[in-house]
Amino acid sequence: MTTAVQAPTPPARTVGPMRQDRRRGVGRFAALLLSPTVLVLALVIGYPIVSALRLSFQVTHRGINPTTGMVENTTHVGLANYAGIFSGDSASQFWNAFWNTTTFTVAGVAIETVIGVAMALIMHKAFRGRGIVRASVLVPWAIPTAISGLLWKWIFQSDGIANTVLHTHVLWTTEGFHAWGAVLIADVWKTAPFIGLLALAGLQVIPGEVYEAAKVDGSGPWRTFFRITLPLARPALVVAVLFRMLDALRMFDLPFVLIGAHKHSVETLSTFAWYEASNLRYGTAAAYSTVLFLYIAVVAFVFVKVLGADLIGRGVEGKKK
Secondary structure, eight states, X not given: OOOOOOOOOOOOOOOOHHHHHHHHHHHHHHHHHHHHHHHHHIIIIIHHHHHHHHHHTEEEEEEEOTTTOOXXXXXXXXXXXXXXXXXXXXXXXXXXXXXXXXXXXXHHHHHHHHHHHHHHHHHHSOOTTHHHHHHHHTHHHHSOHHHHHHHHHHHTSTTSHHHHHHTOOOOTTSSSHHHHHHHHHHHHHHHHHHHHHHHHHHHTTSOHHHHHHHHHTTOOHHHXXXXXXXXXXXXXXXHHHHHHHHHXXXXXXXXXXXXXXXXXXXXXXXXXXXXXXXXXXXXXXXXXXXXXXXXXXXXXXHHHXXXXXXXXXXXXXXXXX
8 A cells, every 4th residue: 555755845945134135225225316316206296286275275354453543464274265176256166267277178088088099190191291190290289388278269269260261250269159169170270189198108018910800700999999990099089088088177378368357258267277376376376276176187197097007018908816
C-alpha cells in the first residue's frame, strides 16, 4: 500500500529590510519630484477656491454709525449670501442665469458633437489635400474667444452679413431668443473643431482589419458606424464631450463680448457673478461662484460615473479588488 507524499509548501516570501528601505526611498524621491507641481496647484487652484469659499460666508451691511454719524460697513459670518440666491429678488435672476447656462451647455454640446464627429469622419478619409483641410478646420478653435465674439458681433449687426444672407432685419445682439441663438451659433462655430480633433484621435486608433472584416461580413456604412466606429471611438469622444461640457458651464467671454453685460436672454452664472462683483458685492459674487463650482463638480462626477469617462488612461470601469 502506497501513500501519497505531500510536497512541502514553500515558505512565504518576505520582504527584506533592504527592499523595504528601497521602496521608502523611491516613495520619498517621487514625493520630492511631485512637490513643486503640488505646490503650484495648491497656490493656483487650492488657495483661490478656499478664499472664495471663505468670502462667500462673509455678509457685509452698510449703515450709519450712531456714535460718529459716518457710513460704515459691518461684516459678519453667515448664510445670508446663499439664502439670497434662492429667495427674494435675486432668485428669479439666478434661475434665469442657471437656465441659460444649462441650455447653452446641452444644446451647444449636442450640436458640436454631431458636427465634430462628421468633421472627424471627413478628416479621417484618405484624399488629396487632407492636411490642408485638417489645418483649416482648426482655425476657428485657435482664434481667441474675445476675437471670435467681435467677429460674430459684426456678422450679426443690423446691416451685417447674417441679415443680408437671410434677407431679414433681425436685431441679433438685443434681448430675445435670437440673441440666445446668436451666442449658440458662435459657440458651435468655435468649439466644434475641438470635439472633431479628439474624435479624429479616437478614429485613428481603430485597426483597419476591423473594417475589412465588417466589409467581408456585408456590413453597410450605417451599421459599421454604429456597431464599430462609434463604440471603438467612444472613450476619446466621451472625454471630449466632458471637457466641452465643463467649458460651456463656465461660459463668460463669448456672450459678454457678443451681446453685452447683464442681458437677460444670455446671462449665465459666470456673467451674473461678475455683475455682482463689479457692483462691489463680493460676498454674493463668491456665493454664486461657489454654487457654479458645485454645479460643475456634480455634472463632472455624474458624467464620469454614468458614461465612464477614462480621464487617466487606465479605465474607470475596472472591478474593485
